[in-house]
Amino acid sequence: MPEEADQVRFATAPTDATTEVFGTPEPLTTDAAAPLLASRLNPPVPPEPVVLRPRLLDRLERGAGGPVTLVLAPAGWGKTTVLSGWARGERDGPAPVWVTVAEGDTTGRLWAYLAAALRAAVAEEPDEGPPPVPDAPPRPEQLETLAAALATRERPVLLVLDDLHRVTDPAALAGLEFLLRHGDGRLRLVAGARHEPPLALHRWRLAGDLTTIGPDELAFRTDEVADLLVAHGVPVPPEAVPRLAERTAGWPAGLRFAALSLGAGADPARAVERFGGDRPDVAAYLRDEVLTPLDPAARDVLRRCAVTVAVRADLAAALTGRADAGHLLAEAAREGGFVQRDGGEPPWYRPHPLLADLLRDELDRLPAEEVRELHRRAAGWCAAHGRPAEALRHALAAAEWDDATTLLLTRWPELAPDEPAPAPAAPAPPEPPAEAVRRDPELALAAAAERAYAGDPAAADGQLRRAVAHAVDLPEPRRDRFRRLAAAVELGLARLAGDHEEVRRAADRLRTTVGTPVGRPEAGAPGVGVPAADPRAGNGEEDDVRAVADAALGLVALAEGALTTAGARLGTALVAARRAGRPRIELLCASRSALLEATRGALRAAEEHAREALAMPPCQGWSSRRDCGHAYLALALVCWQRDRPAEAAAHLALAGPAGAEPGAAALAALCRAGLLADGGEPAAALRTLAAARAGAPGPELGAWLAAAEAQLRAAVGDLEGARALLDVVGDGGSPDPALALASARLRLRAGDARGAERALPDWTAPEAADWPLPVRLGAGLLEAASAGSAGDGRRAGRLLEEVLALAEPEGCRRVFTRAEPDVRDLLATHLDSGTAYWATVSDLLRDVDAHRPEAPPDASARALDEPLTERELTILRYLQSILSNVEIAAELSLSVNTVKTHVRNIYRKLDATRRREAVRRARELRLI
Numbered sequence: 001m002p003e004e005a006d007q008v009r010f011a012t013a014p015t016d017a018t019t020e021v022f023g024t025p026e027p028l029t030t031d032a033a034a035p036l037l038a039s040r041l042n043p044p045v046p047p048e049p050v051v052l053r054p055r056l057l058d059r060l061e062r063g064a065g066g067p068v069t070l071v072l073a074p075a076g077w078g079k080t081t082v083l084s085g086w087a088r089g090e091r092d093g094p095a096p097v098w099v100t101v102a103e104g105d106t107t108g109r110l111w112a113y114l115a116a117a118l119r120a121a122v123a124e125e126p127d128e129g130p131p132p133v134p135d136a137p138p139r140p141e142q143l144e145t146l147a148a149a150l151a152t153r154e155r156p157v158l159l160v161l162d163d164l165h166r167v168t169d170p171a172a173l174a175g176l177e178f179l180l181r182h183g184d185g186r187l188r189l190v191a192g193a194r195h196e197p198p199l200a201l202h203r204w205r206l207a208g209d210l211t212t213i214g215p216d217e218l219a220f221r222t223d224e225v226a227d228l229l230v231a232h233g234v235p236v237p238p239e240a241v242p243r244l245a246e247r248t249a250g251w252p253a254g255l256r257f258a259a260l261s262l263g264a265g266a267d268p269a270r271a272v273e274r275f276g277g278d279r280p281d282v283a284a285y286l287r288d289e290v291l292t293p294l295d296p297a298a299r300d301v302l303r304r305c306a307v308t309v310a311v312r313a314d315l316a317a318a319l320t321g322r323a324d325a326g327h328l329l330a331e332a333a334r335e336g337g338f339v340q341r342d343g344g345e346p347p348w349y350r351p352h353p354l355l356a357d358l359l360r361d362e363l364d365r366l367p368a369e370e371v372r373e374l375h376r377r378a379a380g381w382c383a384a385h386g387r388p389a390e391a392l393r394h395a396l397a398a399a400e401w402d403d404a405t406t407l408l409l410t411r412w413p414e415l416a417p418d419e420p421a422p423a424p425a426a427p428a429p430p431e432p433p434a435e436a437v438r439r440d441p442e443l444a445l446a447a448a449a450e451r452a453y454a455g456d457p458a459a460a461d462g463q464l465r466r467a468v469a470h471a472v473d474l475p476e477p478r479r480d481r482f483r484r485l486a487a488a489v490e491l492g493l494a495r496l497a498g499d500h501e502e503v504r505r506a507a508d509r510l511r512t513t514v515g516t517p518v519g520r521p522e523a524g525a526p527g528v529g530v531p532a533a534d535p536r537a538g539n540g541e542e543d544d545v546r547a548v549a550d551a552a553l554g555l556v557a558l559a560e561g562a563l564t565t566a567g568a569r570l571g572t573a574l575v576a577a578r579r580a581g582r583p584r585i586e587l588l589c590a591s592r593s594a595l596l597e598a599t600r601g602a603l604r605a606a607e608e609h610a611r612e613a614l615a616m617p618p619c620q621g622w623s624s625r626r627d628c629g630h631a632y633l634a635l636a637l638v639c640w641q642r643d644r645p646a647e648a649a650a651h652l653a654l655a656g657p658a659g660a661e662p663g664a665a666a667l668a669a670l671c672r673a674g675l676l677a678d679g680g681e682p683a684a685a686l687r688t689l690a691a692a693r694a695g696a697p698g699p700e701l702g703a704w705l706a707a708a709e710a711q712l713r714a715a716v717g718d719l720e721g722a723r724a725l726l727d728v729v730g731d732g733g734s735p736d737p738a739l740a741l742a743s744a745r746l747r748l749r750a751g752d753a754r755g756a757e758r759a760l761p762d763w764t765a766p767e768a769a770d771w772p773l774p775v776r777l778g779a780g781l782l783e784a785a786s787a788g789s790a791g792d793g794r795r796a797g798r799l800l801e802e803v804l805a806l807a808e809p810e811g812c813r814r815v816f817t818r819a820e821p822d823v824r825d826l827l828a829t830h831l832d833s834g835t836a837y838w839a840t841v842s843d844l845l846r847d848v849d850a851h852r853p854e855a856p857p858d859a860s861a862r863a864l865d866e867p868l869t870e871r872e873l874t875i876l877r878y879l880q881s882i883l884s885n886v887e888i889a890a891e892l893s894l895s896v897n898t899v900k901t902h903v904r905n906i907y908r909k910l911d912a913t914r915r916r917e918a919v920r921r922a923r924e925l926r927l928i
Contacts, residue, residue: 034109036116040100043084043160047256049231050085053224056217060086063211064096064158064190067180068204071192073215074337075289076253079192080162082218086190087160096158096190097121107172111138114159114176121157143178151184164191170198195335215337219250232259236268244272247353251337254354257282277354278361286358290338298328302339302351305329306359307374307397308390309426310342310350318381319374360427372398379403386583388414389453396429396450401436401443408446412485413544413577414584415449416492416552428459441470445485452492460496464489484513484545491552500556507549514545543580547573551585558592558663561698564770566663567596587616591627594634595658599667601773603638603810610634629658633668640671641774643814643847649675662697670708678818682716703729703736704772710742714749722746737761737768738775744782745820753786760786764802777807777815781823788826793833800830804837817847824848828923831880832916838881849926866909868927875902877928879915 060082063069071079087096097117101110138146150157167173177199179187191197204210220228225245229236236244248254258275262268277286291299304320305311311319313326322328329349333339338352351359363371379394388411395404408415428451437444444467451460464486471482491506554569574589590613597606610631633655639648652671658664669692676685689709696702706729713722726743735743740761748756762768763779780803788796807815816823824845831841868876878888889899903915910925912918922928 034112036113040102040113041098041116041120043087043098044080044100046081046084049228051224051228051231052085053082053220056082056213057086057089059211059213059217060190061091063213064188066204066209066211067185067188068199068201068209069188069190069211069213070196070201071190071213071218072194072196072335073218074194074335076251076285077215077218077337078252079218081252082213083160083162083190083192093155094121094158096160098160098162101161101163101166103166105166105172107169110167110172111175117159118157121159138175143175144182147179147182150179150186151182153186156186156188158188158190161189161191163193164197165193165195167197173197173199218252220245220248220252220255221250225250225255228255229259229262232263234259234262234268236262236272240269240272244275247272247275249352249354251352251354253285254282257285277352277357282354283358283361286338286355290355291358294332295328297322297324298332301325301328302332303359303362304374305349306351306356306363307371307378307394309356310348312346312348314346315378315381315385316349318377376400383407383411389450392446392450393426393429393454396432396447399430401432401440404432404446405440405442408442408449408485409481412449412488413548413580413582415453416488416548416585417453417455417496426454428454428456431463437466437470441467441474442482442485443467444470445482445489448489449492452489452496455496457493457496460489460493464493480513484510484541487513488548491548495552495555500560503552503556507552510545511549514542543576544582547576547580547582547585547589549573550576551589554589554592558596559661559697561663561666561696561701563596563599563663563698563700567593567600570596583616587613587627590616591630591634592664595630595637595664595667598634598637598641599772601641601776601810601812603641603812606634607638610638626657626660629655630664633658633664633671636671637667640674641814642811643817645675645678662695663701666692666696666701666705670705673708673712674814677712677715682712685712686716700736703739707736707738707742711745714746719746719750735761737763737771737779741775741779741782744779748782748786749820753789756782757786773806773810773812774815777803777812778819780806781815781819785820785822785826788829789822793829796826797830797833797835800826801835801837804835804840808837808840813844813847816844819848828880828920832919842880864909864925868906868909872902872906872909873927875899876906876918876922879903879906880919880928 060069060071071083073079087098097120099113099117105113176189180189201210222242222245225248226238226241229241229244244255244258248258257279258272261275261279261281262271277283291302294302301316301320301322305316305325307319308315311329313329316325316329317323319325329339330341330347333341333349338355340350340352341347342350350356363374375394375398379391379398379400382388382391382394388407392404392407392411392415395407429447432443432447444463448460448463448467451457451463467482468486471479471486474482487506487510491503491510494502494506550569550573554566554573557563557566557569570589570593574586574593577583577585577589590609594606594610594613597603597609613631614628632651636648636651636655639645639651648671652668652675655664655668659668669688673685673688673692676682676688686709689705689712693702693705693709696705706725710722710725713719713725722742723746726739726746729739740759744756744759744761747753747759760783761775761779763771763776763783768776768779780799784796784799784803787793787799807813816827827841827845827848831838831845835841874892875888878891883891885899885903886896888894889896892899907913907918910918910921912921919928
């Protein structure tokens with residue numbers, strides 16, 4: 001039959017007992033009685049070639065353990081492909097039942113398919129008995145009967161509803177929602193839709209029972225992009241794969257378009273660079289599936305806002321003149337995928353890279369003057385909101401040459417690039433005409449600064465040469481100013497290239513301009529663009545120069561691992577930036593200064609400066625995720641040294657972009673390895689340290705990583721490996737104090753107490769004040785523990801008190817809580833003998849005990865013939881202190897005689913004759 005050849009089959013509703021409901025069934029409506037398409041009751045065959053993505057299948061399998069799982073994304077994100085692959089996969093229990101919702105389905109038609117699907121589930125387990133499944137929209141009593149029947153099933157029914165966004169009437173899903181709530185978890189819904197269905201999802205969401213898989217998870221990762229290209233037989237060079245993932249943002253449909261396009265070309269690598277949303281096939285899909293369904297006003301807002309890379313509500317209002325532009329953007333971003341919203345406040349919106357190509361193509365079809373007006377509005381808004389680089393690009397695009405020159409002259413310190421602009425980058429503005437550059441060479445410098453900031457060094461260098469060629473005949477005062485601006489552009493290009501020596505030379509050239517009188521042409525002269533009363537003259541210019549030059553030198557020093565030099569340079573730049581009122585440079589310097597303070601153990605200052613940096617407005621405006629990443633990394637190190645691992649891990653996760661810089665990457669690895677080791681994953685910690693040590697910049701960071709790795713190797717029993725590592729790293733002469741401390745610890749662990757004493761660095765020497773505080777504390781603690789082991793309790797107590805005095809102001813705790821086991825006894829003894837830091841030591845002891853392996857259940861109770869009462873345990877904790885019985889009685893609002901009675905009972909039960917002995921015995925039993 002033709003129908004069979006085309007694989008189009010029909011199924012009619014059966015008439016057996018499964019169709020019965022209590023009472024007489026209502027007559028089916030015309031819609032419900034129509035034949036059912038089998039194609040809508042079976043998962044479709046995924047398009048070839050199929051790329052398996054186990055992470056998504058696992059995510060669906062885990063989500064199907066709860067009542068509702070939603071796969072939400074716009075068109076082309078592979079919802080049906082993923083759901084079909086999961087539904088067709090092998091599993092222990094019955095396969096999911098499938099319903100594809102069609103456009104225009106009435107309530108009756110939808111329930112006819114739901115009834116057929118539920119009957120299919122019953123057929124998988126005939127012993128369960130048929131539930132009363134109604135074919136028509138069920139009455140309340142029928143729903144209750146069906147829910148009760150589902151609740152008695154041994155295994156749940158997995159129901160997949162694809163294209164659920166086609167259901168717009170909440171009443172159509174009211175019965176399904178009732179079954180989900182009252183079927184005792186035996187009906188589980190897995191649905192694919194372009195937006196949230198009309199279900200009361202908030203209840204499941206608040207209960208933590210809702211699983212949502214969105215565009216971010218559906219997007220192909222770089223390795224999955226490579227798998228897709230291999231499956232299509234497209235020979236793309238490995239280095240082009242990340243670029244394709246970036247251009248498509250992992251959009252599955254876009255990647256398939258790309259694979260088909262690349263397969264037909266002779267140069268796949270070049271084709272990747274040229275692949276964009278303005279290709280006819282991609283553009284047609286985006287117009288039909290993304291733009292056409294939008295409200296015309298929203299589409300117009302997106303098109304006009306395409307002059308910028310990203311937009312927020314007030315900028316959109318300025319560009320379009322619509323007060324509701326922000327609302328329209330929020331609606332467009334609600335589904336995610338093609339209009340992405342960041343987590344800032346106020347939020348920024350960025351179109352998908354391929355959609356941005358299409359929107360710019362549509363924007364170019366507007367009249368040229370209308371486009372220039374959009375750029376003029378964008379330039380004014382960006383200049384007023386602390387975004388000078390974007391303002392400069394828009395001024396050049398609008399051919400506002402005087403405005404562009406003014407931005408360079410007044411905002412040049414904020415135009416220094418930190419890194420290439422992230423994709424998708426805006427198109428380059430047109431080059432200024434030759435006549436305008438001859439009249440005003442600073443205009444070409446402005447174009448060079450804009451291209452450098454955008455991460456296009458070749459174009460920037462060309463504009464710089466053009467500017468220099470036309471500046472030969474400038475009068476002397478103006479030439480001095482030009483020389484300063486040109487040096488700043490050269491410094492930016494050197495930073496982009498990562499050429500540290502050229503950065504130093506360019507910074508020196510820029511610094512030589514400090515003190516040079518910068519004259520200004522008289523008002524009205526061509527190309528001036530700066531008022532005569534410019535506040536950047538004189539001392540302001542000197543602060544600007546120092547801020548830019550020292551910030552660049554500080555970044556170079558940090559990248560090379562010269563932490564002391566980096567701290568000094570960035571500190572100087574921070575002061576100058578604050579005086580000059582340059583918040584962008586202030587953020588850059590403050591975030592990295594916080595990181596350097598954290599590495600030195602100045603935890604309070606690091607925490608304060610990191611939070612100040614994160615609170616600065618540029619963190620939500622400029623492209624400064626990396627700057628904020630350094631602040632988060634500083635907070636991670638602070639929390640790690642204070643032994644708050646959960647907080648440290650949370651901050652470390654937010655520090656992601658900072659890990660791209662060598663110096664910060666080494667510090668992040670040090671923190672990450674420590675957290676892994678503390679969490680019981682020493683092998684992963686060792687791999688992290690070894691990888692970081694191989695690429696660590698500078699000897700200091702390398703020594704810290706080697707010391708941490710050696711200590712961890714020794715802790716897992718690899719003494720030979722630890723010793724060999726220290727011998728190799730410390731072969732360069734005078735050992736780093738961190739390496740010396742690690743060597744002393746290693747010798748002590750091997751039983752060589754005398755050798756450990758010789759290897760231990762002098763933590764009390766004047767030069768030790770410049771060591772990282774954790775190293776100094778570790779050395780002091782090791783010396784105190786050694787004195788205690790040698791029987792010199794008085795010296796051990798004195799040394800420990802000095803260590804506590806150093807640690808207390810900064811809140812350093814990890815050096816105590818994660819130390820060798822004998823440190824615990826040292827702290828306990830010190831608590832008994834009296835200390836000015838009783839509360840701190842008491843807390844440290846509690847934390848040390850918390851990190852110990854769990855004792856067998858009721859071990860302490862079995863060790864005592866008669867357990868201590870709650871009141872006796874309370875008084876026992878006070879016995880650790882130096883408080884007398886009278887003072888303990890006052891603290892607890894008890895009589896002295898009552899306290900004495902409890903103390904006598906404590907001594908009897910612990911088989912002790914005095915306070916210190918009772919405390920020692922209680923600690924052995926882990927009662928305190």
